[in-house]
Amino acid sequence: MTHPAQGASATATTHAREQQPTRSTRGWIVTLAALGINLVLGVLYSWGVMAKALVVQWHWTKTQAAMPFTVSTVAFALTMVFAGRVQDRIGPRLIARCGGLMLGLGLIASAYTQSPLVMLITFGVIGGCGIGLGYSATTPPCIKWFPPAKKGVITGLVVSGVGLAAVYMSPLTQYLLGPGNDISHAFLVLGIGTIVVVTVLTQVLANPPAGYQPAPAAGPATAKTPSQGRNLDWHEMLRTAQFYQLWVMFILAAAAGLMIIAHAAIIAKEQAGLGWGFMPIALLALFNTTGRITSGFLSDRIGRTRTMILAFVLQAVNMFLFARYTTPALLLFGAAFTGLCYGTIFTLMPAATADFYGVRNLGVNYGLVFTGFGVAGVLGPILAGRIRDLTGSYTASYFISGVLLLVAAVLALATRSPAAAEQPFVTPKPRAEVTDHPKEVL
Numbered sequence: 013m014t015h016p017a018q019g020a021s022a023t024a025t026t027h028a029r030e031q032q033p034t035r036s037t038r039g040w041i042v043t044l045a046a047l048g049i050n051l052v053l054g055v056l057y058s059w060g061v062m063a064k065a066l067v068v069q070w071h072w073t074k075t076q077a078a079m080p081f082t083v084s085t086v087a088f089a090l091t092m093v094f095a096g097r098v099q100d101r102i103g104p105r106l107i108a109r110c111g112g113l114m115l116g117l118g119l120i121a122s123a124y125t126q127s128p129l130v131m132l133i134t135f136g137v138i139g140g141c142g143i144g145l146g147y148s149a150t151t152p153p154c155i156k157w158f159p160p161a162k163k164g165v166i167t168g169l170v171v172s173g174v175g176l177a178a179v180y181m182s183p184l185t186q187y188l189l190g191p192g193n194d195i196s197h198a199f200l201v202l203g204i205g206t207i208v209v210v211t212v213l214t215q216v217l218a219n220p221p222a223g224y225q226p227a228p229a230a231g232p233a234t235a236k237t238p239s240q241g242r243n244l245d246w247h248e249m250l251r252t253a254q255f256y257q258l259w260v261m262f263i264l265a266a267a268a269g270l271m272i273i274a275h276a277a278i279i280a281k282e283q284a285g286l287g288w289g290f291m292p293i294a295l296l297a298l299f300n301t302t303g304r305i306t307s308g309f310l311s312d313r314i315g316r317t318r319t320m321i322l323a324f325v326l327q328a329v330n331m332f333l334f335a336r337y338t339t340p341a342l343l344l345f346g347a348a349f350t351g352l353c354y355g356t357i358f359t360l361m362p363a364a365t366a367d368f369y370g371v372r373n374l375g376v377n378y379g380l381v382f383t384g385f386g387v388a389g390v391l392g393p394i395l396a397g398r399i400r401d402l403t404g405s406y407t408a409s410y411f412i413s414g415v416l417l418l419v420a421a422v423l424a425l426a427t428r429s430p431a432a433a434e435q436p437f438v439t440p441k442p443r444a445e446v447t448d449h450p451k452e453v454l
Contacts, residue, residue, distance in 0.1 A: 038218075039157025039226070043166060045216045046150035047173040049108055052209050053115065053146045054177020055202055056084055056139075057273055057300075060293045061185045064277035065195050074278060075397040076128045081274045083136025084143065085389025089382050091144025096152070096379030097246075100372070104149035105217050111146030112210025115139050119203030123196040135199075146210065147174070151362055152374045153219045159226045161312060163366055168308025168359040175304055175355050178297030182290040243370030249377050252430045254368055257423050262361055262384030263391065264420035265324055268331055268413035269354030271392035272296065276347060279406060283335075284343035295344055296351035303355025308363070316364040317424045319356065324421035327353035331414035335407040368430055 063077035099107045118139030122131055151170050158166050188198035220226075249255050272279070276293045280286035303323070311319040330349045337346040365378045396409040 039154070039220070041216055042157060042218060043154045043170060045213045046154050046170045048213045049112070049146055049210055049217070050150055050170060050173025051177045051180075052112065052206050052213075053143050054174040054297075055115070055119070055181055055206065056081070056088070056143055057174065057178035057297055058181040058185045058290075058293065059084075060273060060276040060278075061182050061189070061290050062195065062198070063274065064281075065189050065198075067278070069194060070126055072128060073401065074275070075394070075401055078274050078393040078397040079128065080122075080131045080135040082389050082393050083132045084140035085270065085393075086386040087137050087140025088144040088147070089384070089386025089389070091141045092148050092379035092382040093376060094379070095145045095148035096375030096377070098375075099149045099152060100375040103219055104153045105214050108146050108149035108217055109211060109214040111142045111144070111149065112214070113142070113207055114145060115142030116203045116205075116207035116210070118142055119199050119206060121203075123199035123203065148375055148379060149217065151378070152371070153217060155362075155366060155371055155374065156220050157224075157226060164308035164310075164312035164316075164359060164363045165305070166308070167363045167366075168305045171358040171362070172301040172304040172355070174358065175297050175300030175351070179294050179301070182293040182297065186288075186290040243372035244377070245373050246376045246380055249369050249380070252368075254427060254430050255381065257427045258361060258364060258368075258381050259384045261320065261324075261420045261423050261427075262357065262381060263387045264416040264423075265320075265327070265357050266354070266385055266388035267392035267395075268327055268417055269300075269350055269357070269392070270388055271396040271409060271413060272334075272347065272350045272354075274393035275396055275400070275406065278400075280340075280343055280347075283406070284338055284340050286340045286343055292344055292347035296347040296354075299348040299351035300355035301351075303352040304359045307356035307359045311360055311363060316360050316367060317427050320360050320364075320424040320427075321421050323353045323356040323360075324417050324424060328414045328417035328421065331410045331417060334410040335405075 059081040063074075063081065066072040066077040067074060095107055095111070115138075118134050118137075118141075121134040121138065125131055125134060150173075151167055154166050154170050155163055185198055185202070188201055189195065273293070273296065276296060277290070280288075280292045286292065307319050307323065327350070330346060330353065334346050334350075337343045361381055362374070362378045365381050366374050369377050392413070395412070396406055399409045400406050
């Protein structure tokens with residue numbers, strides 16, 4: 013018979029063991045799976061190749077060709093709010109799986125229409141919602157497996173998949189549009205592939221088990237994360253000025269990158285005589301990925317807002333010079349530099365959201381911040397397309413983007429961590445973390 017004191021001691025020992033920091037290879041498995049899912053969701057960034065084909069093969073206007081991309085970014089951003097909330101409650105696996113299915117079905121449905129209006133629904137609404145569902149379920153679970161000091165680099169690694177996707181997706185799409193094939197064939201193949209790959213990768217996507225604590229990161233000193241340990245819900249976040257600063261910065265900074273992405277193939281042809289439209293898109297995507305990863309390392313060391321200021325100012329200079337990129341070499345340089353600075357947004361914004369408001373409700377909190385991406389998706393591509401249709405060039409749109417980026421840099425300079433008076437901390441009621449697997453650490 014076990015003495016009551018012995019039983020209590022055993023329980024205490026078990027509880028203490030659960031609370032001890034743990035190093036787990038499962039976290040890296042989840043991170044790699046999330047990276048793989050984002051590599052598929054990044055089909056959005058190959059739209060420049062599709063837009064050019066829509067203009068050439070189906071004789072759409074440049075504004076019409078940009079509209080499915082724009083609607084998709086809006087649907088993507090709005091879905092992030094709902095999907096983030098659900099992901100926080102039921103875990104990432106089912107949400108990501110539904111996202112892959114919706115994106116795949118949207119692409120397949122796009123293969124059976126040549127109507128600009130219908131494609132706004134198939135690729136724009138259905139595909140965009142699928143991307144939002146999948147994307148909302150990749151970053152939050154990965155961050156939870158690692159200590160705060162690695163928040164930036166893990167976020168950068170996961171979101172790099174979306175940027176890196178166009179490195180292979182753009183030439184793949186160009187190949188699918190080859191002799192004997194049309195846009196419909198490309199949509200069909202991409203849709204089927206999306207469903208298969210995402211379904212497989214979601215099998216290992218999961219939150220940590222209840223009581224899991226990551227071991228502290230070893231290495232050099234890192235930037236302070238002032239809100240570490242605070243977990244605010246979305247309605248508390250909306251009462252802070254920092255949310256609106258992050259949101260506006262997201263819009264202003266993302267608009268320039270989305271403008272170039274949506275029109276890259278056309279800009280390359282008209283401005284520099286570069287016929288291989290996928291080249292600037294693939295190069296932009298490669299440096300987009302580089303920007304996501306390097307900004308994670310850098311911001312963990314010098315801070316999120318300092319890294320934002322650096323990226324926004326450099327991107328503004330690039331936009332002011334973009335009209336002068338009139339040779340293939342200069343145009344490719346401009347596309348690469350655009351990708352480098354643009355990619356930083358998707359590491360810095362979720363990491364800053366987690367710094368300011370905690371990781372427990374990161375899905376819905378970042379989902380609300382991410383709605384700025386939807387606004388940028390309308391502002392950048394449509395403004396640029398309209399200016400091009402009216403003036404015959406993109407020059408004015410480059411200048412406008414540069415000014416907006418300087419405004420974003422000033423906002424970043426003024427952004428500070430929420431003060432205690434602005435964010436009354438409410439101790440959350442203890443609740444078990446949602447997991448998608450048995451409670452063991454591999």
